[in-house]
Amino acid sequence: MKKPAAPGTTAAQDGVERVAATSLPLFEARVTENIEVAPGVCLLKYPRTHDFVPGQVVGIAVDRRIVPRYYSIASGKDEPFIDILYDVLPGGELTPLLSKLRSGDLLFVSPASGGFVDTVDPGWWIATGTGIAPFVSMAKSGLAGAKRLVHGSRTLAGFHFRKYFTNLLADRYTCCSSQEEAQGVFAGRLTEWLSRQSLPADQRYLLCGSAGMVVDVRDLLIGKGVPFKQVLSEIYF
Amino acid sequence: MKEPLFGKTLGQLRALAQELNEPAFVATQLARWLYKQGASDFDAMHNLPKRLRQILGERFEIGRREPERVSLSSDGTKKYLYPTAHARFVETAFIPEGERATLCLSTQVGCKMGCLFCMTGKQGFQGQLTSGEILSQYRSLPEFERITNIVYMGMGEPLDNLDAVLSSLEILTADWGFALSPRRITVSTVGIIPAMRSFLERTECHLAVSLHSPFDEERRRLMPVQNVYPLAEVLAALRMSPIARRRRISFEYIMFDDLNDSPRHAKELVRILSGLRCRVNLIRFHPIPGTPLQSSPDTTIVRFEQQLKGSGIMTTIRASRGQDIMAACGLLSTRALVGASNEVDY
Numbered sequence: 383m384k385k386p387a388a389p390g391t392t393a394a395q396d397g398v399e400r401v402a403a404t405s406l407p408l409f410e411a412r413v414t415e416n417i418e419v420a421p422g423v424c425l426l427k428y429p430r431t432h433d434f435v436p437g438q439v440v441g442i443a444v445d446r447r448i449v450p451r452y453y454s455i456a457s458g459k460d461e462p463f464i465d466i467l468y469d470v471l472p473g474g475e476l477t478p479l480l481s482k483l484r485s486g487d488l489l490f491v492s493p494a495s496g497g498f499v500d501t502v503d504p505g506w507w508i509a510t511g512t513g514i515a516p517f518v519s520m521a522k523s524g525l526a527g528a529k530r531l532v533h534g535s536r537t538l539a540g541f542h543f544r545k546y547f548t549n550l551l552a553d554r555y556t557c558c559s560s561q562e563e564a565q566g567v568f569a570g571r572l573t574e575w576l577s578r579q580s581l582p583a584d585q586r587y588l589l590c591g592s593a594g595m596v597v598d599v600r601d602l603l604i605g606k607g608v609p610f611k612q613v614l615s616e617i618y619f
Numbered sequence: 620m621k622e623p624l625f626g627k628t629l630g631q632l633r634a635l636a637q638e639l640n641e642p643a644f645v646a647t648q649l650a651r652w653l654y655k656q657g658a659s660d661f662d663a664m665h666n667l668p669k670r671l672r673q674i675l676g677e678r679f680e681i682g683r684r685e686p687e688r689v690s691l692s693s694d695g696t697k698k699y700l701y702p703t704a705h706a707r708f709v710e711t712a713f714i715p716e717g718e719r720a721t722l723c724l725s726t727q728v729g730c731k732m733g734c735l736f737c738m739t740g741k742q743g744f745q746g747q748l749t750s751g752e753i754l755s756q757y758r759s760l761p762e763f764e765r766i767t768n769i770v771y772m773g774m775g776e777p778l779d780n781l782d783a784v785l786s787s788l789e790i791l792t793a794d795w796g797f798a799l800s801p802r803r804i805t806v807s808t809v810g811i812i813p814a815m816r817s818f819l820e821r822t823e824c825h826l827a828v829s830l831h832s833p834f835d836e837e838r839r840r841l842m843p844v845q846n847v848y849p850l851a852e853v854l855a856a857l858r859m860s861p862i863a864r865r866r867r868i869s870f871e872y873i874m875f876d877d878l879n880d881s882p883r884h885a886k887e888l889v890r891i892l893s894g895l896r897c898r899v900n901l902i903r904f905h906p907i908p909g910t911p912l913q914s915s916p917d918t919t920i921v922r923f924e925q926q927l928k929g930s931g932i933m934t935t936i937r938a939s940r941g942q943d944i945m946a947a948c949g950l951l952s953t954r955a956l957v958g959a960s961n962e963v964d965y
Contacts, residue, residue: 406813439847449813452847495847496846496847497835497839497845497846497849498846510964510965511964511965534965535965536964536965560965571965572965591965592731592743592744592964592965593729593730593731593732593733593740593743593744594743594744594964594965595964595965596733596843597733597740597741597743598743600733600735601741601909604909604910604911605909609911610735610840610911610912611840613840614839614840614846615733615843615846616843616846617731617732617733617843617844
């Protein structure tokens with residue numbers, strides 16, 4: 383899942399010198415695995431370089447001269463590898479290069495950072511597409527016991543980790559597809575599904591996905607009486 | 620579709636001249652026609668050879684966009700609607716006040732930052748503006764010649780569209796462009812640190828950082844960007860950046876009733892801004908549909924201002940302008956003009 387970008391470069395064809403990378407400390411890592419898990423979506427794996435809190439992000443670059451981009455970690459806090467779930471954006475600066483990496487290739491990664499974190503308390507996780515990544519990390523770290531997970535996607539192929547969450551959460555896991563139908567999948571946007579639910583005002587709601595989803599869901603929650611202080615959002619692009 | 624020339628930097632025009640096997644001075648001539656003379660077609664560029672004008676006309680368009688609609692506020696503020704690529708639109712506010720006239724530019728169609736208090740954020744993100752689309756809001760404004768100041772505080776997060784914003788600033792401030800003083804231009808940001816560093820290194824324009832709460836958890840609820848670029852790191856980055864004496868760093872602080880307007884907030888604000896040469900702009904909140912937030916009463920805002928001033932922080936209260944036409948701070952939106960389901964990505 384790609385997080386708020388770290389723009390800071392100017393196209394080389396402009397004849398403008400590329401700006402130096404950020405002061406973000408970068409460490410070398412070797413790719414362990416990089417596989418396509420759905421059309422245009424890949425899962426990258428490399429050995430863990432630092433500890434992290436589930437929900438945090440790491441900066442990733444394939445070249446030290448280019449400003450790294452942030453991605454949510456999708457692995458458990460005690461696992462030996464860092465998993466990164468990412469969309470390959472045609473024409474993007476990083477992901478087309480990232481998708482070409484093979485086992486043993488060099489990668490530059492930062493320590494984990496970020497405040498999108500959770501507790502074991504009852505709450506709701508709401509994601510679209512690769513925005514599921516931080517919740518995978520949280521679930522694999524033992525935080526899913528009292529959670530409900532709602533995952534939205536245009537297509538059925540966008541329900542990454544569906545099998546994992548079906549086994550883990552059973553009826554506390556809901557998939558909503560706005561463009562394709564299937565058994566066990568709500569036909570419609572996740573906002574439609576949420577609007578039909580009774581949503582406790584005293585629980586935390588963690589949202590991760592596009593800006594459009596986050597603002598729509600946040601408005602919906604507030605409209606249903608959830609205090610905005612109970613809503614924590616993570617927007618990617 | 621022809622490629623627009625309006626919005627290209629001198630470097631880009633030189634590259635174009637080279638590609639067309641034209642001498643380098645042609646680039647300067649083109650820049651002059653585009654930005655000094657305001658040419659609206661190639662035939663007007665009479666000092667270019669006819670053959671070149673023909674080639675340019677076949678491959679390129681001037682590409683300056685004109686406003687399609689204007690709303691007039693009772694306080695004299697005007698809100699213009701500009702078309703952009705893919706049949707999308709942005710809004711631009713023209714705010715006259717005595718001798719001064721400020722233009723508030725948009726840089727994106729919608730915004731990705733999702734700030735709780737912002738109307739633009741409510742429409743999600745539909746696209747980046749090009750440098751030419753940003754500059755069209757300036758050059759095509761009917762009041763173009765009256766503009767004294769430009770603020771990049773309209774729709775979108777400017778530093779999330781860094782390349783186009785830097786190009787537009789270069790054209791606005793260069794001698795071959797509009798030759799405006801960078802001291803008359805302010806760019807706002809929520810605090811995207813790498814881009815903010817680039818902006819500080821590569822321009823001399825003023826910077827305004829949206830702050831809104833000095834407390835981490837509270838700011839996180841108002842501004843999701845806090846998860847990735849916490850305020851403490853934004854301030855640390857500013858402290859590490861060499862900032863020229865005449866360059867202004869300001870912090871925007873919207874006053875929310877019973878949320879961020881207490882003496883405790885003012886005290887913490889003083890603490891975190893300590894040692895930074897800066898000013899704080901206090902802004903009344905302009906309510907948006909469905910918001911749980913309210914603006915602080917004027918008495919509270921004045922008390923907050925006095926507490927900051929009393930602690931040595933230069934503080935101003937920004938006048939609200941254009942609220943009746945939804946042109947005031949945080950109210951710009953073209954959500955009603957966004958296409959239906961194809962714009963929703965979930």
